[in-house]
Each structure stands twice: as C-alpha cells, then as structure tokens.
Amino acid sequence: EAVAKIRLIRENRELRDQLEQFRGKVKIITQDPGMQQLLGLARQIAPTDCNVIVTGESGTGKELLARYIHAHSGRGAEPFVAVNCGALSEELLANELFGHDKGAYTGAAEGRAGLIEAAAGGTLFLDEITEMSLGMQVKLLRAIQEREILRLGSTRPVKVDVRWLAATNRDLPEAVASGRFRQDLYYRLNVMHLQLPLLAERRGDVSLQAYHFLHPAAQAM
Numbered sequence: 001e002a003v004a005k006i007r008l009i010r011e012n013r014e015l016r017d018q019l020e021q022f023r024g025k026v027k028i029i030t031q032d033p034g035m036q037q038l039l040g041l042a043r044q045i046a047p048t049d050c051n052v053i054v055t056g057e058s059g060t061g062k063e064l065l066a067r068y069i070h071a072h073s074g075r076g077a078e079p080f081v082a083v084n085c086g087a088l089s090e091e092l093l094a095n096e097l098f099g100h101d102k103g104a105y106t107g108a109a110e111g112r113a114g115l116i117e118a119a120a121g122g123t124l125f126l127d128e129i130t131e132m133s134l135g136m137q138v139k140l141l142r143a144i145q146e147r148e149i150l151r152l153g154s155t156r157p158v159k160v161d162v163r164w165l166a167a168t169n170r171d172l173p174e175a176v177a178s179g180r181f182r183q184d185l186y187y188r189l190n191v192m193h194l195q196l197p198l199l200a201e202r203r204g205d206v207s208l209q210a211y212h213f214l215h216p217a218a219q220a221m
Helices: 002-022 033-048 061-072 088-097 135-146 172-177 185-190 203-220
Strands: 052-055 080-084 123-127 165-169 192-195
Touching: 002 203, 033 061, 033 192, 052 061, 061 080, 061 123, 061 165, 080 088, 088 135, 135 185, 165 185, 172 185
Parallel strands: 052 165, 052 192, 080 123, 123 165
Antiparallel strands: none
C-alpha cells in the first residue's frame, strides 16, 4: 500500500509539472506526439493568413484549435468571432453575419453591423459550415472572394479584412460530391486542412486532461 501510494504521489506530481508547462503558453493541453506535430503545423500556417478548415468528431476541440491559430497569427490582438452555422435559419444567419440597414425589415429601427464586420482585422470562425444552406454559401463565397459585404437592405458594399476559419464534423468531399456543399466555396476555404484525432487515439493525454479538469474542481470544493 505504501509503494502504491508513493507511485500515485509521483504520478500526480509529474502530471502537475506537465500541466504547468502548458498553462499560460498554449491553449491546447497535450503530450501526444501526433497532436504536437499538428500544433506545430498550426503555428507554421498561423502567420500566413490562409483560410483553414478544421475537421474532427464532436468534442475533439475544433474551435480550440481555431483559437490557437488566431492567437499565433498576426491578428492575435484583434477579435476572434465564432458563429455556429447550424444553430440558425438562413434568414437569421444572414442577419447575424452581414448585419442590416435601418428599415431593412419590419422592426429594424436602426442599422446593425454583422459578425463579419465585428471580426474586422481579426478572425471569423464558421463552425458546422456544412449545415449552411446553399443560398447562404453563395453569399459567403462572394464575401470571401470580393472581401466586401452588403448589409441586408443596403446597396453600399462594405470592405472587410477578415481571416476565415471553418470547421465541420462531416465528410466535406462527400458533401461536395452529393451537391450539399458548393465546390467553389470548398476550394476557397480549404487552403489548408487540419484533422483533429479522437482523444481515444491520444491515450497519453487522458491522465493529463483528467488532472486539468479535476484540479480546479478540487480547489473549488
């Protein structure tokens, strides 16, 4: 029992030391060689300003990786704006992304900038990009190509400087092949593709992440 207890104390100390190496320096906690290689690639492409698609199962940390890319880019001090494309109808998503002018629709008493304008100088992260309707995909493609948008109800284009990151847990090439996702938009966004592995494929990270979540909970309680 004494040997087992000492072994647990040592393991706890090692996990704490490993966690301290990550705290305040990176947002993704890992000691897995494959993940470290992926993060190295993310740091490499972060300053290039190229568009990136992040894929992986739900819960693998796609938005976290997008924030990591943003933090290591030249836009790190500017806004990071995330929008869930699958949570809104086409009309609501268009209003959220592009904003509207006064009188654009019933109840629009004043104009409002959309999330694309809110992300100016920074990064816009489009989560669940494959859930976006084909009509919205056309509007988004134009915004990416022309680097300008039209607010709803407006005839005056607004120039935007935004870095585009997108994520999905679906098979994008299959969505393109089946006609559910525009091929031209896919090529615009898929300048770089990063695939996140499951935690089950990074078993060395399980203890580290368990400690990461348990430590603050233990302190709070």
